[in-house]
Amino acid sequence: MEEAKAYIESGKLELYVLGQLTAEEQLEVEEMSKRYPAVKEEINAIEIALEQYAMEHAIQPTSGLEQRIFAQISGASEIPVTPEPVVKQEAVVVPLYPDHTGTVRTLRFALAACAVLLVVSVFSLYSAHSKLAIANDQIVALNQSKEKFAATVSFMKDENEDLQQIAAMSADPTWTTVKLAGTKIAPEANMVVYWHKKGQHVMVDNTRMALPQNDEGHQYQLWALVNGKPVDLGVFDAKAEPKKLLVAMKEIGTAQAFAVTLEKRGGSINPTMEKLVAMGGVSI
Amino acid sequence: MAATNKISLTEEDLVRALKAQETIAIQALYDMYSAALLGVITRIVQHPEVSEDLLQETFIKIWNSGESYDSSKGRLFTWMMNVARNLAIDKLRSKDFRNASKNQDIENNVDFIDSQRKVSFNADTLGLKDMVNSLKPDFINVLELVYFKGYTQVEAAEELDLPLGTVKTRIRMAILELRKYFN
Numbered sequence: 001m002e003e004a005k006a007y008i009e010s011g012k013l014e015l016y017v018l019g020q021l022t023a024e025e026q027l028e029v030e031e032m033s034k035r036y037p038a039v040k041e042e043i044n045a046i047e048i049a050l051e052q053y054a055m056e057h058a059i060q061p062t063s064g065l066e067q068r069i070f071a072q073i074s075g076a077s078e079i080p081v082t083p084e085p086v087v088k089q090e091a092v093v094v095p096l097y098p099d100h101t102g103t104v105r106t107l108r109f110a111l112a113a114c115a116v117l118l119v120v121s122v123f124s125l126y127s128a129h130s131k132l133a134i135a136n137d138q139i140v141a142l143n144q145s146k147e148k149f150a151a152t153v154s155f156m157k158d159e160n161e162d163l164q165q166i167a168a169m170s171a172d173p174t175w176t177t178v179k180l181a182g183t184k185i186a187p188e189a190n191m192v193v194y195w196h197k198k199g200q201h202v203m204v205d206n207t208r209m210a211l212p213q214n215d216e217g218h219q220y221q222l223w224a225l226v227n228g229k230p231v232d233l234g235v236f237d238a239k240a241e242p243k244k245l246l247v248a249m250k251e252i253g254t255a256q257a258f259a260v261t262l263e264k265r266g267g268s269i270n271p272t273m274e275k276l277v278a279m280g281g282v283s284i
Numbered sequence: 285m286a287a288t289n290k291i292s293l294t295e296e297d298l299v300r301a302l303k304a305q306e307t308i309a310i311q312a313l314y315d316m317y318s319a320a321l322l323g324v325i326t327r328i329v330q331h332p333e334v335s336e337d338l339l340q341e342t343f344i345k346i347w348n349s350g351e352s353y354d355s356s357k358g359r360l361f362t363w364m365m366n367v368a369r370n371l372a373i374d375k376l377r378s379k380d381f382r383n384a385s386k387n388q389d390i391e392n393n394v395d396f397i398d399s400q401r402k403v404s405f406n407a408d409t410l411g412l413k414d415m416v417n418s419l420k421p422d423f424i425n426v427l428e429l430v431y432f433k434g435y436t437q438v439e440a441a442e443e444l445d446l447p448l449g450t451v452k453t454r455i456r457m458a459i460l461e462l463r464k465y466f467n
Contacts, residue, residue, distance in 0.1 A: 011452040014459050017358065018430055019366045020437050030357055047359045049462040050431065051320070054365060057432070058319035059326050065336050066314055069343045073310055 004036035162245035180280035200251035224255035328372035373434035423458035
């Protein structure tokens, strides 16, 4: 009862009767009026008061108006009043028409709803499509950077192995470290060659190489001096950023000294002595 | 066509007859309520000829949409009153009506112009002066705007420069006063 009383005092019922409420609020009032007889009574009392109030303000219409209204109404309702056969006919026809109008209205709503849905779908499809394109671009970009990264890692791995090998060779007494010093034509030049006498391995160390960079037409060639005779050990390049830190050369079991000359690309059969860049003897 | 010929039915019979599209329903409704409805319409549109046209429209609409009236939701008069008021407000706000009223003679419509901004009472109605005097004007002004002028409660709050809550309270107080008065 408390709820009903508070509801009555809220002023909503007056607005309801005055037609000032939204459809939603109207439903709420109707619910309350079904639940509480006191609410229903109050609505009725408000209606009667407003009805009497309107009666107090009544203005008598001019006398012709009544006839005009009746003429219009009876004109519209002529058919149902007319004799039996027409009524019978109507009885057969009636069920068809209401159904149609109802269906047409529903279909119109459905059509409007479909159109709205279509627009919304197209829009969301388009936005999803563009998002997908962005995502694809990102995947490609990520893949590229991933490959780059993997390449860097494998390069660094190789480099690390070479460095460890260099360290091992320096410490290993079975490897001989031969330092080659620059000659007159290249006083600044110097480099290091590791030689494993027993295994006959020869390695050039790119990390400890200071040779002038060779051009595309020329390459450095390493020679071993065996009993006064030069023996070809292969060619190599001097680059600012070498691909490998350690370069394996041809094998040799005996040598008194190592020398480097600048030759045409691919190397020569005999060393060009004028182009002797560096040389170093094997210390025993 | 004197008052002796007027038809009067109980509300129940009226509703049944209206829904059954019996012309007696519209005759009874006209006899019982046409003056009250015309009073409301006239106070909204402030134009006697237009008001009678609107009254005609109101009865046609009542006749045609009688089946949509639901007696569980309120009294028949409240429903008819809302039909009349909505038609009148629609007319008042329609473009052709606003243009037409601009062209009216000033002499004939001093009262009309005045009444557009202010709440005035229909002194033609006999005995109304007494009633108005016995009601608190602060309360009744708000009700007048909403009930007879077609204002929404928000518009009434703006017009009277009052908070919306106060407008609601005053509407309730005014109706309580009316109930006291009529009892």
